[in-house]
Amino acid sequence: MSEKEGFGLRVLRYVALGLMAVLVVLGLQWALAGGRQVETAVSSTDVIPSPTPDFSQADISSAVVSSDSFTELPIINDTSLMPVPNPHTYQAKLPQHNFQIYKVKRGDTPNLIAAQFGISPETLLGGNPWLSQESSELQTGSELVILPVDGVLHTVKPGERLEDIAAQYDVPVEDIIAYAPNNLEFPYRLVPETQLLIPGAKIGQFYWTAPKSVAGTGAGGQNWAVVGTGTFIWPVNGRCITNYHWYGHPAIDIAVPEGTPVYASDRGTVTYASWAAGTYYDYGNLIVINHGNGFETFYAHLSSIGVYPGQTVEQGEWIGATGNTGRSSGPHIHFEIRINDYRDDPLFYLSGPTQNCT
Ligand SMILES: [Zn+2]
Numbered sequence: 001m002s003e004k005e006g007f008g009l010r011v012l013r014y015v016a017l018g019l020m021a022v023l024v025v026l027g028l029q030w031a032l033a034g035g036r037q038v039e040t041a042v043s044s045t046d047v048i049p050s051p052t053p054d055f056s057q058a059d060i061s062s063a064v065v066s067s068d069s070f071t072e073l074p075i076i077n078d079t080s081l082m083p084v085p086n087p088h089t090y091q092a093k094l095p096q097h098n099f100q101i102y103k104v105k106r107g108d109t110p111n112l113i114a115a116q117f118g119i120s121p122e123t124l125l126g127g128n129p130w131l132s133q134e135s136s137e138l139q140t141g142s143e144l145v146i147l148p149v150d151g152v153l154h155t156v157k158p159g160e161r162l163e164d165i166a167a168q169y170d171v172p173v174e175d176i177i178a179y180a181p182n183n184l185e186f187p188y189r190l191v192p193e194t195q196l197l198i199p200g201a202k203i204g205q206f207y208w209t210a211p212k213s214v215a216g217t218g219a220g221g222q223n224w225a226v227v228g229t230g231t232f233i234w235p236v237n238g239r240c241i242t243n244y245h246w247y248g249h250p251a252i253d254i255a256v257p258e259g260t261p262v263y264a265s266d267r268g269t270v271t272y273a274s275w276a277a278g279t280y281y282d283y284g285n286l287i288v289i290n291h292g293n294g295f296e297t298f299y300a301h302l303s304s305i306g307v308y309p310g311q312t313v314e315q316g317e318w319i320g321a322t323g324n325t326g327r328s329s330g331p332h333i334h335f336e337i338r339i340n341d342y343r344d345d346p347l348f349y350l351s352g353p354t355q356n357c358t
Contacts, residue, residue: 154168238254294340
C-alpha cells in the first residue's frame with residue numbers, strides 16, 4: 001500500500017522533472033529562435049526522457065495537458081490582488097485640500113481680500129509664506145492661495161511627527177486631526193512633502209511703514225493731484241469724545257456704534273488703506289489721507305475700508321465704516337490730524353460743540 005504510494009510519488013517527481021526540462025528547452029529555443037518557434041517547441045514534448053519503464057500512459061498525457069494549459073494561464077482580472085484595508089495593512093491617506101486661488105487686483109489690501117473670504121489677513125500669510133508682510137507691497141496680479149479656514153499650510157518634512165507640528169505652531173494635535181481634509185487617521189502616519197492645514201496657527205502678521213508726510217505743493221514737496229481746502233469736517237456724525245488729545249494720545253477718540261459711516265475730513269489722496277495692527281498705536285484697519293498741503297488725516301479701528309491707496313476723495317466723501325479693530329477698547333474712531341508730521345489736536349480744526357465721554 002505505502003510502497004505503491006511511494007512509487008506513485010516518485011513517478012510524479014520524474015514527470016515534474018521532465019516538464020521542467022521541457023520548459024528549459026522551450027525557453028532556450030524561444031530565446032534563440034524568437035517567439036515564432038514556440039509552436040514547434042510545444043510539439044516536441046515527446047522528447048521527454050522516459051523516466052521509468054513502468055509509468056502509465058495516462059499519467060503522461062495528463063502531465064502534457066497540464067503543460068499545455070500552463071502556456072494558457074488565465075489572466076486574473078478580478079480585484080483579488082488589490083490591498084484589502086484592514087488594521088494590519090494600514091496605508092496613510094494623503095491630504096485632500098481644495099483651495100481657491102485669488103488674483104490680486106488693483107487697490108486690494110490684505111484685509112480687504114481676507115474679509116472677502118471670511119478669513120483673517122494673517123491667513124493670507126499662512127497660505128502664502130512668500131508674501132511680504134509689508135502690506136503695501138501686495139502686488140497686483142499675484143496669485144494667492146486662499147485657505148478655507150484661519151491657519152497655516154504646513155509642508156511635512158521627513159521624519160516629522162504630528163506632535164512636532166502641533167508644538168511648532170502651539171495648537172492642539174486634536175485640531176489638526178479634526179480638520180477633515182488633512183485625511184489623518186490613526187496611527188497618523190505623515191507623508192513627507194504633503195501639506196497639512198494647521199487650523200488656528202499663525203506665521204506672521206502684516207505690518208506697514210507709515211507713509212511719509214509730504215509737504216504740499218510748496219518747496220521740496222510732491223505735487224498732489226488734489227489739494228485740500230485747509231478746513232476740516234468731523235469724520236463721523238458723533239461728538240462723544242472718549243479720549244482727548246494729550247502727549248500720550250496725539251489724537252481724539254470719538255465713540256460711535258460699529259458700522260457708522262466715516263467721511264473724508266478734507267479733500268485729498270488716500271495714501272494708506274489697510275490693516276495696520278502691530279504698530280505702536282495698533283490702528284487696526286486704517287485709512288490715511290494726504291491733503292497735499294502738509295496735512296494728513298488718520299482714521300483708525302475701522303470695520304471696513306471703502307477706498308484704496310492713490311484714490312482721490314472729496315471733503316465729506318464716504319471712505320469706510322467705524323469698527324473696533326486693532327487695540328481698541330470699544331467701538332470708536334481714532335482720528336488724527338497731522339501737519340508736517342506733527343500730530344496736532346484735531347479739536348483745533350473741528351468746529352461745533354463736543355460731548356465729554358471720558
Ligand atoms: Zn485713539
